Amino acid sequence: MSTYRIQGATGEWEVVIGLEVHAQVSSQAxxxxxxxxxxxxEPNTQVALIDAAMPGMLPVPNKECIRQxxxxxxxxxxxxxxxxxxDRKNYFYADLPQGYQIxxxxxxxxxxxxxxxxxxxKAGIPEDKVIGIERIHVEQDAGKLMHDxxxxxxxxxxxxxxxxxxxIVSRPDMTSPAEAGAYLSKLRTILRYVGSxxxxxxxxxxxxxxxxxxxKPGEELGTRTETKNVNSVRFVMQxxxxxxxxxxxxxxxxxxxxxxxxxxxxNTGSTRSMxxxxxxxxxxxxxxxxxxxLILEDDFLEDCRNxxxxxxxxxxxxxxxxxxxxxxxxxxxxxxVDTARWFERLLAETAKAxxxxxxxxxxxxxxxxxxxxxxxxxxxxxxxxxxxVTPEKGGDLLALIAKGTISGSAAKQVLEIMLDTGDEAxxxxxxxxxxxxxxTGAIEAEIDKVLAANAxxxxxxxxxxxxxxxxxxxxxxxxxxxxxxxxxxxEILKAKLG
Amino acid sequence: xxxxxxxxxxxxxxxxxxxxxTAVEVAEAFNANVAAAQEALNAFIVATPEKALxxxxxxxxxxxxxEDLGKMGGVPIGMKDLFATFDVQTTAASxxxxxxxPQYESxxxxxxxxxxxxxxxxxxxxxxxxxxxxxxxxxxxxxxxxRKQGSNAQLAPGGSSGGSSAAVAARLAPAATGTDTGGSIxxxxxxxxxxxxxxxxxxxxxxxxxxxxxxxxxxxxxxxDTRDCAIMLEAMAGFDxxxxxxxxxxxxxxxxxxxxxxxxxxxxxxxxxxxxxxDAEIVALWDQGVAWLKDAGAKxxxxxxxxxxxxxxxxxxxxxxxxxxxxxxxxxxxxxxRDLPEGANLQDMYAATRAAGFGEEVKRRILIGTYVLSxxxxxAYYTQAQKVRTLISQDFQKAFEECDVILAxxxxxxxFALGENVDDPLSMYLNDVFSVPASLAGLPAMSxxxxxxxxxxxxxxxxxxxxxxxxGVLNAGLALEARAQFTAKPEKWW
Numbered sequence: 002m003s004t005y006r007i008q009g010a011t012g013e014w015e016v017v018i019g020l021e022v023h024a025q026v027s028s029q030a031x032x033x034x035x036x037x038x039x040x041x042x043e044p045n046t047q048v049a050l051i052d053a054a055m056p057g058m059l060p061v062p063n064k065e066c067i068r069q070x071x072x073x074x075x076x077x078x079x080x081x082x083x084x085x086x087x088d089r090k091n092y093f094y095a096d097l098p099q100g101y102q103i104x105x106x107x108x109x110x111x112x113x114x115x116x117x118x119x120x121x122x123k124a125g126i127p128e129d130k131v132i133g134i135e136r137i138h139v140e141q142d143a144g145k146l147m148h149d150x151x152x153x154x155x156x157x158x159x160x161x162x163x164x165x166x167x168x169i170v171s172r173p174d175m176t177s178p179a180e181a182g183a184y185l186s187k188l189r190t191i192l193r194y195v196g197s198x199x200x201x202x203x204x205x206x207x208x209x210x211x212x213x214x215x216x217k218p219g220e221e222l223g224t225r226t227e228t229k230n231v232n233s234v235r236f237v238m239q240x241x242x243x244x245x246x247x248x249x250x251x252x253x254x255x256x257x258x259x260x261x262x263x264x265x266x267x268n269t270g271s272t273r274s275m276x277x278x279x280x281x282x283x284x285x286x287x288x289x290x291x292x293x294x295l296i297l298e299d300d301f302l303e304d305c306r307n308x309x310x311x312x313x314x315x316x317x318x319x320x321x322x323x324x325x326x327x328x329x330x331x332x333x334x335x336x337x338v339d340t341a342r343w344f345e346r347l348l349a350e351t352a353k354a355x356x357x358x359x360x361x362x363x364x365x366x367x368x369x370x371x372x373x374x375x376x377x378x379x380x381x382x383x384x385x386x387x388x389x390v391t392p393e394k395g396g397d398l399l400a401l402i403a404k405g406t407i408s409g410s411a412a413k414q415v416l417e418i419m420l421d422t423g424d425e426a427x428x429x430x431x432x433x434x435x436x437x438x439x440x441t442g443a444i445e446a447e448i449d450k451v452l453a454a455n456a457x458x459x460x461x462x463x464x465x466x467x468x469x470x471x472x473x474x475x476x477x478x479x480x481x482x483x484x485x486x487x488x489x490x491x492e493i494l495k496a497k498l499g
Numbered sequence: 500x501x502x503x504x505x506x507x508x509x510x511x512x513x514x515x516x517x518x519x520x521t522a523v524e525v526a527e528a529f530n531a532n533v534a535a536a537q538e539a540l541n542a543f544i545v546a547t548p549e550k551a552l553x554x555x556x557x558x559x560x561x562x563x564x565x566e567d568l569g570k571m572g573g574v575p576i577g578m579k580d581l582f583a584t585f586d587v588q589t590t591a592a593s594x595x596x597x598x599x600x601p602q603y604e605s606x607x608x609x610x611x612x613x614x615x616x617x618x619x620x621x622x623x624x625x626x627x628x629x630x631x632x633x634x635x636x637x638x639x640x641x642x643x644x645x646r647k648q649g650s651n652a653q654l655a656p657g658g659s660s661g662g663s664s665a666a667v668a669a670r671l672a673p674a675a676t677g678t679d680t681g682g683s684i685x686x687x688x689x690x691x692x693x694x695x696x697x698x699x700x701x702x703x704x705x706x707x708x709x710x711x712x713x714x715x716x717x718x719x720x721x722x723x724d725t726r727d728c729a730i731m732l733e734a735m736a737g738f739d740x741x742x743x744x745x746x747x748x749x750x751x752x753x754x755x756x757x758x759x760x761x762x763x764x765x766x767x768x769x770x771x772x773x774x775x776x777x778d779a780e781i782v783a784l785w786d787q788g789v790a791w792l793k794d795a796g797a798k799x800x801x802x803x804x805x806x807x808x809x810x811x812x813x814x815x816x817x818x819x820x821x822x823x824x825x826x827x828x829x830x831x832x833x834x835x836x837r838d839l840p841e842g843a844n845l846q847d848m849y850a851a852t853r854a855a856g857f858g859e860e861v862k863r864r865i866l867i868g869t870y871v872l873s874x875x876x877x878x879a880y881y882t883q884a885q886k887v888r889t890l891i892s893q894d895f896q897k898a899f900e901e902c903d904v905i906l907a908x909x910x911x912x913x914x915f916a917l918g919e920n921v922d923d924p925l926s927m928y929l930n931d932v933f934s935v936p937a938s939l940a941g942l943p944a945m946s947x948x949x950x951x952x953x954x955x956x957x958x959x960x961x962x963x964x965x966x967x968x969x970x971g972v973l974n975a976g977l978a979l980e981a982r983a984q985f986t987a988k989p990e991k992w993w
Contacts (some may be wrong), residue, residue, distance in 0.1 A: 050602075053833055054828040055601065056583060056589065056591070056599070056709045057601075057709050057710060058707075059705060059741060061743050091827060091872070093830065093846075094845075095830075095845055098832070098833060099827065100826075100828050101824055101827060155845075285823075285872035285873060285874075286877075287881055290712070290744075290821050291705075291710075291743060292743050292744075293744060
């Protein structure tokens, strides 16, 4: 249980949170039209006749959008409804050409599911927690009004009209801003794994309506408010924090919470009232008579299931059990699908280049990626996606370490040069003379010289002064100008000193 | 030389093909009739003589080259102004769409052009197809070419396809498209002595047809006789991937398979359609129809459609509900009429535009539809109506276990005078009492002219068939037609 509480004048308050996430389905075309969905196009250039609601135009469902919603449902272990239906949500607004949004109120395509948010002590999440998901339905997005183009008129851009959205509705299972943030992040992770939404919150591909209420521990649920269209994890957490505090203040001052829709202001981190329940639209939902019920065949469901990738929880577990990674490393590497893909290519390349099994080089690869490459990229202010070191080049570098060709410290040097020049690891090692000596004969010869030159110390060592071992290593390395493979040096020295 | 405008679809098609006359001669003859009748009958909102000629020239050119002329080669038709026609004003007879020229062509009209038909013009109708008398058009009433014996009173051509029925009856077009939501093909056909069939829901694509009530709207042909309807329906129908409710079935060769021999067929007579106080003439005609079908070899049985009396109230919940939503798009933002009072905000613009753009009947139905879908009323009205609709469909399914087609009157009365029902929407709605059940069940249904009233006005008989069995309906229609020998036509006064 979350220990998050708001300290009010009258005691502690609990917060109850539910999220409705709108996620734009990744597809070439809109939910019911063939128009493109690309972000940032010139206004009104991605508009089919039906998007503009020309007379007599009809919607035809885009199978790809349906497929993505089903796959998403499967990824959260949800009930997939083989029978679902589209309803019209009627209201007038200039960004809604049809005068109704096609949505799914009565029979959504996806029913009950869940996801797990990971324990995070620092964030006040003491253990893994299951968050229930009530439903996912698909619906059309609306257009965009532009109020800054003309002194007295508003312009409308219909590019987004009809773009497919998944509305993912959680249970009110979250009890702290951190849990809500973790839920949203995890949901985003899953969507990106599945490939059903790109998760670009700054482009509006994902946005959340945040339902918040407060109560005294153990009491009935309080009246909730809904803060609309919050578009980042941080803002969601801020909105909850602010809204919960505001509700506590209102209640403690003897007031009542009004069920209402609120807006979040990212500049102040606060919420303000948009409209109350009394002003709420009567949406007059009814089944869209232009569309038949959506019946999903078993073959289609099978295809959806077979097309699902390994999902983050399963991947994390596999990294821990099969690859022997720490829970922390496994978590870091699986938190985003692109990182996981990068890591898996790196691992494959490293194994191939070094001739070893993946499990033998997995820890090395994970550690290098997390502590070396991430740090270096961070310093360069770039991302893994734009990294000048590809998984192939990284694998070559790691194989050089695994084979003992270079030392760990030399590898750091090589990486820096790779990031700088984009050159291959092997070429850099050659050029810079960073190759370490692993030839036992050569090392043995050097060691023999060192031992002969320090016969007195050998005597002392054999007499029990074992701390001198380091001295012999140091002398050998010095004689080899630092290029002796320390592991081989150690082994031979140990054998010789008995 | 014969008057080409007396000819029907089959005769024109065959005559053009045989070289008895050219398609251009046909088009010119009908263009002339259209122009001459416009002032008196007001059947067309826009005449497009150049389109008719263009298509005719193309047909004649094809014939010269020995090419296939298509199912409707050389046949000019009237197009109900509910079908979007490329760059030709399409209004649904509403002020709110006045001047609107679609940059697309409806599937049904395109199918007809592809089959070699040409367009004489866009036909008047009840505004947004809402009406039974063609008195709700923004572009004025259509006047029926028919008159009662000894009277010059203007009669209703029926509705909503009143321009279509008047044009065919008055020889302004050999055939016309109609649409039928609750009887809008069959009732005007009955009122004007013409033949019209509403096929199974989904046979004709709704893509590009201005929507009234999506779950009911269905296009169909209106023509002089059954064969012409069969030909034109073949040209209009077909699966359309752009309409999610379109039937993915091949189009049968209805014309080729026409047969007036009903041996082995059973005709059901629904007892619930025999209502108290029914017009004696209508009852007599119905009985006559029974005799004719028996004569054609059919067995006739009584059947029961127990939920018939709920059909009209059910229809007047579902159709307005869908309409209230379908018509939300006419908001003055993107096309059509915009009324923007000085200093108006968005809400003001909506209110002013829709107040000015929609007629009274359209507003009445939007209000009814909005009401029945409102929170707190939805279950009592809309949900209940959907349940009853299912029961009505089940009535038909049960009946069709015992019979192949159903025979009933098309309308409870002959054509009424313009203005007679205009202040009484309920009695106007009653006109649809026999036609609405088949619409709710999505069944094919047809009206065939079968006789004249004592005042000399046409009366129609209706055949209702099983889903997808347009052939059964057409064949029964043909059998009636062969015996009714309906040759009456309005005396030309215009």
